[in-house]
Amino acid sequence: MSRHTFRGCCGGLALGFLALSPLNADQPIMNMMPRWDGGYGFQVRAEHVHRSDLKQGSDVVGRGLTEDLTQLHLEGVYTWDRSIRLTAKLPYVADARREVPDAGGQKVVQYDEGIGDLTLALPLKKYFNLDARSGSWTLAPQLRIPSGKEDDEFEVWDGVWGSGLSLGYETETYHWFIATSAGFWVFEQPEPAEWSYSLDLGWNVRDDMQILWESDLSWDDENKFFLSAGPALYWRWNDKTHIRIEWKHDFVSRVTSNRPDHGNGDRFSAGVGFVF
């Protein structure tokens, strides 16, 4: 795209950017533990996201205007009973950098760092135990609490209150694992309401190791639509220490047509969790 066209699409809109709310429906620890009474744990995940172009709708309006986010997620869980647990997720933006056009069409680099928004959830689970199979239904009310400071020209986290609800189903045999969930979030204005759906397929390649293929869909009131998928590896180091690595490729990334945005992007995450 020529600089002239680029100005036509984006000029004067730089101040209108909104961050994309990270939905992240996964729950500690590693989406599977603890299911025992009185169990608790915490995990730390490092996540890097690379977004290659600036988009508006499905169109690239700023090729090569990138966005890179590096975040640390500190997450904890306590299980009172196998049917009820409380989780907390607090992100820390270690380094965020995005390239956007200014009013004159020139590239401007913006930065962000600091604490993001806290997410609390109360997953209510109904487990079922069968011969050679186990699983659960999950209903999880969630609350987003604005916790970060709005002190940068670029804010990864929206800094608004939000409430969400998700419904999930998962089942596992000695060899296979499958999980699916759907949910929605409603935020304070001007953030749009968002919906999400995920489908995870896993193969228990060893007693202490699982390989997964995870797919995520999300869309919102402003016509955003993301589809990403990729492999994940879970490894139990010992009873207390658990490791998970995942990578997701951005297959479809349509942002709102109201303003330019960077879309979904490819995502790499590595985490270690401790459970007791």
Place this chain on the structure above:
Amino acid sequence: MKQFLLFICALTSLAMTTQARNTDPEATPELRDQAAKVMLENRPNYLAVHTRGLVCSSCGIGLRIHTSKLDAVDKSQLTKGVDLDVEKQLVFVAFKPDAGIDVDGVREAIYNAGYDPVHYYLWTEVDGIRQTAYPVSEK
């Protein structure tokens, strides 16, 4: 959007039906009995419990956490006194020689870990392997 929602419903239905079958070949009662016999033979201080739903070692960590807290468990044996066989859905517990077998304590520990104990195996010199059903859970 309508097609998209139909696609989601189809995927969800697929997810729930592909694993509708209830048993794996590895987990037949005969194979489970045999695995219990191999572990318990000549070990009168061991207990084996058929634990419904135990298919994943990581999810079953709570079984070891809760069971190993029992006073009578011999933590010097097995792994902190407890081993899991997720292929056969068996929990093995080693007890101290002079402490007796705490059958009810293990049952409660398995419940608290999120699973359902079905029956337990014991070995005696007189009877060999003996299998006894647990009462149905009130939880």
